[in-house]
Amino acid sequence: MAEIMLKALAHTYVSNPQSPADYAIREMTHVWHQGGAYALLGPSGCGKSTLLNIISGLLQPSDGDVVFDSRIVNELPPEERNIAQVFQFPVIYDTMTVFDNLAFPLRNIRTPEAKVRERVAEVADILDLVPLLRRKAKNLTADEKQKVSMGRGLVRDDVSAILFDEPLTVIDPQLKWKLRRKLKEIHERFNITMIYVTHDQLEASTFAEKIAVMYEGQVVQFGTPRELFEKPAHTFVGFFIGSPGMNFLEMTVTESGLSFGKLPIPVDPRLLELAHRSGSNNVKLGIRPEFVEVHEEVGSNTLSVKVEDIQDLGTYSILSFRLNGVSLKARLGEEHAIRGEYAHVRFPEASTHLYIDECRVEVGND
Amino acid sequence: MSLILENIDHVVNGATHIEGIDLELAPGSFNVLLGRTLAGKTTLMRLMAGLEPPTRGRVLMNGEDVTGVSVRRRNVSMVYQQFINYPSLTVFDNIASPLKLARVPKAEVTRRVRETAEMLHIEHLLDRYPQELSGGQQQRTAMGRALVKDADLILFDEPLVNLDYKLREEFRQELRELFRMRNCIAVYATTEPNEALALGGHTAVLHEGRLLQYGRTEDVYHRPGNILTAEMFSEPPINVVPGLVSGAEVTFDKSVHFRLNEDLRSLPPGQYSFGVRPSHVGLAPQSADDLELQVRVDLAEISGSETFLHVSNELFHLVLHLAGVHEFAVDEPIKVYFPTHKLYAFDHNGSVVHIPPRLGSL
Amino acid sequence: MTKVQNNRAWLLILPMLVLVAFSAIIPLMTVVNYSVQDVFDANTRFFTGTEWFETMLNDSALQAALLRQFAFSMTILAIEVPLGIGIALLMPKRGWQASAVLILITLPLLIPWNVVGSIWQIFTRGDIGLMGWGIRELGYSYNITRNPVDAWATIILMDVWHWTPLIALLCYSGLRAIPEAYYQAARIDRASRWAVFRYIQLPKLTNVLVIGVLLRFMHSFMIYAEPFVLTGGGPGSSTTFLSQSLTTMAIGQQDLGPSAAFSLIYFLIILLVSWVFYTAIMNMQKDDATGGHRHDA
Structure with missing residues (x-):
């Protein structure tokens, strides 16, 4: 059973790093609590695979420590870390039966055969593999194989964490949700820390209680799926989470307030104060397309905008419009149609967020 | 250019891959082939391209029967799932390759390659080699090669499956805009209903080698003719x-x-x-x-x-x-x-x- | 319309058919023709039916050569396959060492058959050959022209030296194709080195090994130049293999009928064994297909 802590951890593949850009993982301290379901989410090249390999022990960090339950494990190879890993492509032992595959890790540590049978039966039952136990693993479908490789991690009593590396890549789309449910069931049943690495927001948000969003070697937000959607802490999270991502308006900070081009933007005076104090000229206003109000008629505080495109996505549509030369998007409900060339939009203050140097600022968090 | 498939069957070693397909694609249209894996999307595209002759039926391009005419003698280009580029050529030469084969004068090659690269936002990468590019950039290069030669028919075989979803969103938006202005027939195969909706145009729903329904994408979605179409064309399924x-x-x-x-x-x-x-x-x-x-x-x-x-x-x-x-x-x-x-x-x-x-x- | 074109396509393979006829069918039919006749001179020949075949199958010298041939092929397979796998497992995986070892290993494969024979002939001489001299210095009276055991051992050693690299190269490429994730998973499962070999590497090598065994079997079954140069088939007929008996008969004694019949028997044996191997490969791939990923039609 383990709490996994990354302490002042950093990693570089360069022998003589000069700038932060040389680091695949920039210095971070991060804790994964015992028994939690976590995801590590980010685009390709953000450093999530490097981080995964550091946790599993395939890679040694160039700085800082990996700590499992207050024990520094930097030097320990994967086999001594009590972790299991499920890979992108199913890794199974082709020539063995499903039973022998599941029994393999136990037999390697010379577990008595009666105990092996008991554990395998238990795990096969949870994973719905019982009818397949006598089959050659080679002839299974991709989702069955992935269950077998997961099962090999679960049979061991001593496994304290399971790492998943994009485990559903090769699964038929129609079967994915069933496997996702299985993963959640397993998490609830076993008290095991699970870390799920993916570039897909659906995979991450469905599986995890908390998601670490990685961008350029850093965790830019660690929060629940709801927090990532409602309060993205970094512009990248706003962009990366949600389809389409958040709209950003570049603000000009003046004495009297914020403006977008010539358009004054009302903002809480305390936020304005923060913007003034930061002295930064990288100030953005973010609003998710879901929260942009769109009207057919002029209303109070609405802005007239030219409609560029309406994409009918079936259950809703995406309206693209232009404001001050910037292309923005709004989500329209299914029964909400915009017929004219112009629409009238409003950005409700409660749904807007202010970003200074790409990070979200909030009143009271200073 | 219009493309008409007339009562097409395709049988390989006794297994029917395509059965009785009638389809008429209008000039300048963007068409999505929607279907699950093994629905026959790739086979149908190969038949359209002339990579294989159909077992039965006719393919008409611009009213002319081209059944059995080799792909080399049709003006067709194709973009695949995998990012297929010449590894030893720069992005510029990759995009220029179909023009060079067609012996287009040098000045025009340069002009058209630059134009295409700009359209795809890779004009700053022209001197690079494919292995130095990200997946998205590699696929843009492959698309550049398909677009540069002004083909009559451009086929996309699930070109975005190997990209992150944010890139897919970006690509869909761009493709939608790109083809609004082009005068060729585009055919785009996908397994994802949401991709079909995002791309717009027309959609043909395929199931087990048969065509279930064809029409404007929104119409097919909102007015499915049968239960299979309704199930196929909905994510999550109806x-x-x-x-x-x-x-x-x-x-x-x-x-x-x-x-x-x-x-x-x-x-x-x-x-x-x-x-x-x-x-x-x-x-x-x-x-x-x-x-x-x-x-x-x-x-x-x-x-x-x-x-x-x-x-x-x-x-x-x-x-x-x-x-x-x-x-x-x-x-x-x-x-x-x-x-x-x-x-x-x-x-x-x-x-x-x-x-x-x-x-x-x- | 499509039908016409299909027919025209048949015309295109006509040159190929002609080529195959000249390169394979005509020579083979000539041999078949000779095998059922007794030829005295250009104008006198008798039809003999299966007589030559019976004679050949009952010829004790040839039977002995056939047994010797099987013994030889099986022995070198039994040595070269495990040895080749072993070498492949020990070869460095990357860096300049990998390239260097690859080149060194490939060297014996580049030497022509008869040259190999000559090299070993010199190498094993008691007076000036390093090996022959070395063994004698150790106190063993090594002589490949007198002692059949010495001759056999030397020919096998020579073949192992010449051809093990082929197996090693095939296995090396097979091993390189195993994704890193398999090794990682095995480490996490705490598999022993032996278990990794037995359950990951060996299963993934099966396909290349079947090809390797097939090639080596056909090769060794037709072995001619090396023993001919090295021992001349002796001492006595202890290292006279099938192809050498055949050559002696056909060219030395001008017994065209019997040697034609024998050629055919020889050909059929190789065909039969190759077919067995081929079927084995095909069955293996059939198993793969049911387990592999599906692709869009």
Whole structure:
């Protein structure tokens, strides 16, 4: 059973790093609590695979420590870390039966055969593999194989964490949700820390209680799926989470307030104060397309905008419009149609967020 | 240029891959081939391109019979799932390769390559080699090669499956804009209903080698002709519930009764399948005639800004498509509301007999 | 319309058919023709039916050569396959060492058959050959022209030296194709080195090994130049293999009928064994297909 802590951890593949850009993982301290379901989410090249390999022990960090339950494990190879890993492509032992595959890790540590049978039966039952136990693993479908490789991690009593590396890549789309449910069931049943690495927001948000969003070697937000959607802490999270991502308006900070081009933007005076104090000229206003109000008629505080495109996505549509030369998007409900060339939009203050140097600022968090 | 497939069959070693397909693609149209894996999308594209002759039927381009004419003598280009580029050529030379083969003068090659690269936002990468590019940039290069030669027919075989979803979003938007202005026929194969919707244009739904329906993408989505199309062209798939109509009442699985909505009263008594879109089932009643169902949560799939909620009880398995993030524990008991006035009805053959009216539609 | 074109396509393979006829069918039919006749001179020949075949199958010298041939092929397979796998497992995986070892290993494969024979002939001489001299210095009276055991051992050693690299190269490429994830998973499962070999590497090598065994079997079954140069088939007929008996008969004694019959028997044996191997490969791939991923039609 383990709490996994990354302490002042950093990693570089360069022998003589000069700038932060040389680091695949920039210095971070991060804790994964015992028994939690976590995801590590980010685009390709953000450093999530490097981080995964550091946790599993395939890679040694160039700085800082990996700590499992207050024990520094930097030097320990994967086999001594009590972790299991499920890979992108199913890794199974082709020539063995499903039973022998599941029994393999136990037999390697010379577990008595009666105990092996008991554990395998238990795990096969949870994973719905019982009818397949006598089959050659080679002839299974991709989702069955992935269950077998997961099962090999679960049979061991001593496994304290399971790492998943994009485990559903090769699964038929129609079967994915069933496997996702299985993963959640397993998490609830076993008290095991699970870390799920993916570039897909659906995979991450469905599986995890908390998601670490990685961008350029850093965790830019660690929060629940709801927090990532409602309060993205970094512009990248706003962009990366949600389809389409958040709209950003570049603000000009003046004495009297914020403006977008010539358009004054009302903002809480305390936020304005923060913007003034930061002295930064990288100030953005973010609003998710879901929260942009769109009207057919002029209303109070609405802005007239030219409609560029309406994409009918079936259950809703995406309206693209232009404001001050910037292309923005709004989500329209299914029964909400915009017929004219112009629409009238409003950005409700409660749904807007202010970003200074790409990070979200909030009143009271200073 | 128009492309017509007439009664096409394709049989390989006794296995029928394509059966009786009639399809007419208008000049300058963007067409999506939607179907699951093994539906015959790739085979159909190969037949369109002339990479293989069909076992039976005719292919007409611009009214001229080109059945059996080799791909080399048709002006066709293709973009694949894998990022296929010449590894030893720069991006510029990769994009220029079809023009060089066609012996286009050098100055024009340079002009057209630059134009295409700009369109695809890779003009700053022209001196690089494919292995120095990200996946998205490699696929842009491959698309550049397909677009530069002004082909009459451009085929895309699931070109975005190997890219992150943010890149896919970006590409879909760009392709939609790119082809609005082009005068060639584009055919785009995908397994994802949402991709078809995002791309717009026309959609042909394929299933087990047969064409289920073809038409404007929104029309096919909103007015499916049969139950298979409704199931294929919906992500998550449309909920289907069997029900018995008798008089002014519907019975679902013998125990759930409700009064038929007015617009369904004209249905003759009998057994039907009722379809309801995941986005129409709600967590709160939206109208007085909604049917309240006590269910358990199987799984809440959250996609960042939306939630797909799988629920079930002894009779039903339903999927709800909810806006925003909703977190539920597995097996949590909840109530959902089934909109009885938004039902599609399909007869025993699977043909649609009732389509709910759309509010707010044009 | 499509039909016409299909027919025209048949014309295109006509040159190929002609080529195959000249390179394979005509020579083979010539041999068949000779095998059923007794030829005295250009104008006198008798039809003999299966007589030559019976004679050949009952010829004790040839039977002995056939047994010797099987013994030889099986022995070198039994040595070269495990040895080749072993070498492949020990070869460095990357860096300049990998390239260097690859080149060194490939060297014996580049030497022509008869040259190999000559090299070993010199190498094993008691007076000036390093090996022959070395063994004698150790106190063993090594002589490949007198002692059949010495001759056999030397020919096998020579073949192992010449051809093990082929197996090693095939296995090396097979091993390189195993994704890193398999090794990682095995480490996490705490598999022993032996278990990794037995359950990951060996299964993934099966396909290349079947090809390797097939090639080596056909090769060794037709071995001619090396023993001919090295021992001349002796001492006595202890290292006279099938192809050498055949050559002696056909060219030395001008017994065209019997040697034609024998050629055919020889050909059929190789065909039969190759067919067995081929079927084995095909069955293996059939198993793969049911387990592999599906592709879009």
